[in-house]
């Protein structure tokens with residue numbers, strides 16, 4: 001069986017004027033089976049850059065990334081959206097919910113490009129919101145939800161397509177300690193119940209403690 005994530009010798013440089021920054025320097029790692037993986041490391045070590053490559057928001061300068069057996073660099077531009085929809089979910093630090101839409105509508109939005117009829121989309125969204133314990137807040141807009149509740153809606157949105165891989169950048173960064181703990185318990189449960197792999201960039205020791213695998217970056221390199 002192909003690895004869920006297979007990153008080989010990935011490098012990425014940024015140029016700012018005369019300065020050349022090695023954001024990632026020959027990074028390799030594999031995730032063989034459903035797991036929670038923490039990407040740790042100091043500020044500027046390349047965590048967000050790596051997540052951006054996994055979602056193919058950006059392309060590496062060199063090296064290869066395979067997700068579930070598919071080579072990311074071989075995917076034509078016009079297939080990217082469909083590929084991301086099928087295989088990936090994202091959770092951002094600031095949740096990135098649409099302020100004018102309800103929780104239910106925010107989650108449905110992630111199904112906008114799939115062929116399901118409206119009624120089915122509504123059902124999938126409300127079922128996934130129930131999975132994260134938000135069935136009592138379907139009609140609330142983000143401003144009417146707490147930070148932890150918004151994060152749960154963001155997780156539901158990432159999961160509604162049942163992707164194999166969810167990528168999260170500092171998902172506990174804006175949560176108080178108790179809410180962060182609840183979010184981690186949720187991630188652990190979803191990983192076990194749905195077989196979802198989570199890759200989480202984080203400074204949070206608790207995320208590292210619960211992860212099955214921790215990848216430490218330092219100056220764009222995998223630390224020993």
Ligand SMILES: Nc1ncnc2c1ncn2[C@@H]1O[C@H](COP(=O)(O)OP(=O)(O)OP(=O)(O)O)[C@@H](O)[C@H]1O
Nearest residue numbers: 014015016021023042043044045046047048049050
């Ligand atoms: N678009 C860009 N142009 C130039 N340099 C960049 C760009 N994006 C990132 N960098 C640089 O690449 C390095 C890695 O940045 P990255 O955002 O991946 O770090 P990070 O580990 O996510 O940090 P943090 O923990 O602060 O979020 C940093 O030195 C950063 O300044």
Ligand SMILES: [Mg+2]
Nearest residue numbers: 047048049201
């Ligand atoms: Mg970052």
